[in-house]
Amino acid sequence: MRRTIRLYRRLLGAQVRATLEYEADFWIMSLSAVLVQGIGVVFLWAIFESIPEINGWRFWEVVLIYAFVVISEGLSTLFTQGAWTLAVTVNFGQLDALLMRPFPPLLQVLSSEVGFNGLGNLVLGIGLVAAAVRHVDFTWSPGRIALGVILVIAAAGVKIGLNLLTNCAAFWLRSPYSMFAFSMHTFGELARFPITIYGLGVRIAITAVLPYAFMSYFPAAAVLSDGTARLLGLLTPLVAIYCLWLGATAFRLGLSRYESSGH
Amino acid sequence: MPTHRPEPRRRSDVDFSASVVGLASAKVHDGSVTLIQAIGLRKVFRKPDKAPGIRGSLRHLVQRRYSEHVAVDSIDLSIAEGEAVAYVGPNGAGKSTTVKMLSGILVPTAGQVHVDGLVPHRARVENARRVGVVFGQRTQLWWDLPVRESLELLRDMHGIDRSRYQERLERFDSVLGLGDLLPVTARKLSLGQRMRADLAAALLHEPRVVYLDEPTIGLDISVKDRVRSFVRQLVSEGTTVMLTTHDLSDIEEICQRIIIIDEGRLVYDGNLQAVKDTHVRERTMSFELEDSLLGADQIAARLPGARVHLESNGRELAVTFDRMTLGARQVLSAVLAEVEIVDMHIDEPAIESVVRKVYAGQLQAEHGGATNSEPMR
Ligand SMILES: Nc1ncnc2c1ncn2[C@@H]1O[C@H](COP(=O)(O)OP(=O)(O)O)[C@@H](O)[C@H]1O
Ligand SMILES: [Mg+2]
Numbered sequence: 220m221r222r223t224i225r226l227y228r229r230l231l232g233a234q235v236r237a238t239l240e241y242e243a244d245f246w247i248m249s250l251s252a253v254l255v256q257g258i259g260v261v262f263l264w265a266i267f268e269s270i271p272e273i274n275g276w277r278f279w280e281v282v283l284i285y286a287f288v289v290i291s292e293g294l295s296t297l298f299t300q301g302a303w304t305l306a307v308t309v310n311f312g313q314l315d316a317l318l319m320r321p322f323p324p325l326l327q328v329l330s331s332e333v334g335f336n337g338l339g340n341l342v343l344g345i346g347l348v349a350a351a352v353r354h355v356d357f358t359w360s361p362g363r364i365a366l367g368v369i370l371v372i373a374a375a376g377v378k379i380g381l382n383l384l385t386n387c388a389a390f391w392l393r394s395p396y397s398m399f400a401f402s403m404h405t406f407g408e409l410a411r412f413p414i415t416i417y418g419l420g421v422r423i424a425i426t427a428v429l430p431y432a433f434m435s436y437f438p439a440a441a442v443l444s445d446g447t448a449r450l451l452g453l454l455t456p457l458v459a460i461y462c463l464w465l466g467a468t469a470f471r472l473g474l475s476r477y478e479s480s481g482h
Numbered sequence: 483m484p485t486h487r488p489e490p491r492r493r494s495d496v497d498f499s500a501s502v503v504g505l506a507s508a509k510v511h512d513g514s515v516t517l518i519q520a521i522g523l524r525k526v527f528r529k530p531d532k533a534p535g536i537r538g539s540l541r542h543l544v545q546r547r548y549s550e551h552v553a554v555d556s557i558d559l560s561i562a563e564g565e566a567v568a569y570v571g572p573n574g575a576g577k578s579t580t581v582k583m584l585s586g587i588l589v590p591t592a593g594q595v596h597v598d599g600l601v602p603h604r605a606r607v608e609n610a611r612r613v614g615v616v617f618g619q620r621t622q623l624w625w626d627l628p629v630r631e632s633l634e635l636l637r638d639m640h641g642i643d644r645s646r647y648q649e650r651l652e653r654f655d656s657v658l659g660l661g662d663l664l665p666v667t668a669r670k671l672s673l674g675q676r677m678r679a680d681l682a683a684a685l686l687h688e689p690r691v692v693y694l695d696e697p698t699i700g701l702d703i704s705v706k707d708r709v710r711s712f713v714r715q716l717v718s719e720g721t722t723v724m725l726t727t728h729d730l731s732d733i734e735e736i737c738q739r740i741i742i743i744d745e746g747r748l749v750y751d752g753n754l755q756a757v758k759d760t761h762v763r764e765r766t767m768s769f770e771l772e773d774s775l776l777g778a779d780q781i782a783a784r785l786p787g788a789r790v791h792l793e794s795n796g797r798e799l800a801v802t803f804d805r806m807t808l809g810a811r812q813v814l815s816a817v818l819a820e821v822e823i824v825d826m827h828i829d830e831p832a833i834e835s836v837v838r839k840v841y842a843g844q845l846q847a848e849h850g851g852a853t854n855s856e857p858m859r
Contacts, residue, residue: 233631477588
């Protein structure tokens with residue numbers, strides 16, 4: 220296990236150095252992430268200017284949900300961006316090389332890219348949390364802070380698992396584009412808002428089918444203590460394990476279908 | 483997780499290992515261990531039947547049709563420890579597909595494969611510790627990293643200790659001239675440089691089994707020579723090598739055994755020398771003469787059955803003969819009895835002519851003349 224983590228860090232580190240060769244990239248990506256996510260917040264603020272409350276959620280509470288998304292997105296981009304390279308890797312038969320190295324192929328894929336925009340996300344996300352906690356009215360205790368940290372990490376696990384699962388479609392679709400995974404990611408963006416504003420179908424889809432709501436709405440609700448949503452939110456770590464397991468299983472099944480490419 | 487994990491072994495324990503290796507694959511054969519074994523190995527690719535153009539693609543989306551393409555068709559292989567085998571066949575014969583199944587990259591459609599006691603596609607990580615693969619057509623280095631960094635990552639994955647690693651690098655430097663390449667990003671290497679770096683990457687961990695799939699493709703003569711002498715060294719140290727190539731000198735310089743496949747089927751499997759003896763019996767000896775000669779009839783008379791050819795300048799003489807009926811010594815003494823010679827050389831039969839015969843369908847039914855040709859069960 221320790222060896223696995225150490226090697227994963229080594230692989231990511233190598234990618235960091237490779238990417239830092241293009242220093243401009245680093246800054247452009249980090250700043251653009253702050254910009255893109257920042258625009259979302261401005262948009263939220265504009266909505267709440269005209270209506271003070273959405274389904275009982277006030278502005279700063281929604282900002283907290285939003286911060287969950289931004290942070291889990293950031294963690295997954297920073298540490299497991301490689302999932303998004305799967306389509307190209309499979310399509311061009313580049314998995315061959317990974318399969319001949321004595322380290323689990325899944326971990327090699329996940330660590331094959333570093334998304335520096337994740338850094339921008341993290342900075343913005345932490346900023347949002349810091350701003351939000353001052354405006355939402357509940358008392359902070361060490362227990363609640365610990366819960367928050369655990370839930371943020373679990374939320375990232377959900378996002379990583381779902382990214383992996385949807386990107387594994389590449390093994391079946393055989394196209395060099397991650398269109399399917401990208402559409403699902405876009406669908407998951409719905410979880411940036413309290414999901415009670417959606418119809419039943421969407422709520423079920425986003426809770427039970429591809430549980431993107433567990434990377435934001437439910438864990439945020441658990442931190443804010445909000446009824447049934449809170450109970451579900453406490454399940455986030457289990458959901459994370461489930462999603463990661465789904466992703467790993469899809470990868471394993473996909474690998475047995477992998478056909479390399481004709482050479 | 484690998485399901486089957488025999489104790490890791492080093493090359494020095496080989497003799498002992500014959501009794502320890504997984505029963506599924508090991509068999510003592512002339513005191514040697516069968517390292518690579520395939521029975522009825524088969525791979526079928528499913529290709530989409532698509533009419534060309536956008537309309538074809540759209541129709542394919544609605545109405546999915548596939549046709550099956552058999553790339554490897556029930557191949558039996560049995561390769562002993564330390565053997566150097568040439569795996570030969572025309573383009574599209576199924577060579578690379580076989581190598582990918584043997585190395586665990588592809589899951590066979592049918593059949594069994596065991597390499598060093600493991601099923602490669604089930605125990606991928608453990609398999610990767612024991613085998614090395616080089617694909618001439620594609621690099622296995624990290625594209626964006628300097629060669630040195632790729633090698634260090636591999637060192638960490640394989641858990642090779644520092645001093646051993648340094649020894650390996652020095653070795654690679656002396657045979658492959660690796661030193662100059664270490665600081666270069668893989669993406670910026672020329673083909674020949676890339677191949678040398680790829681060889682180092684695939685052999686860093688001293689694998690027992692090495693698959694080389696067209697390792698000399700597109701290389702210039704000097705790099706080819708380096709690669710060949712490097713592989714020859716590997717073989718002499720006891721590494722089991724399976725070499726795919728279109729370059730017949732590669733085969734002649736490295737391998738003792740040749741396996742020929744065509745359209746996914748095994749066409750020939752035999753000892754290289756035996757193949758040459760049976761199918762390439764003609765040999766040519768060329769002489770440079772001291773004084774120019776008017777005619778070669780007297781020499782021809784001394785060598786019944788041989789063809790004697792004298793160049794028009796009268797100073798270059800070539801004798802072509804069947805090596806089974808005449809010896810080089812007889813030819814030499816017949817020539818010396820008539821003329822003084824300055825220089826001579828013998829053209830060894832090229833495997834090329836055998837392969838040509840096979841491609842022309844002449845060898846189809848003939849198997850054998852070989853020590854290892856029968857599949858072991
Ligand atoms: N990934 C793949 N998908 C579909 N067909 C393939 C694939 N790889 C190889 N083939 C086909 O299988 C046959 C054998 O290919 P290959 O093993 O690469 O031949 P060789 O290495 O002997 O030139 C060819 O007809 C090739 O087109
Ligand atoms: Mg090939």
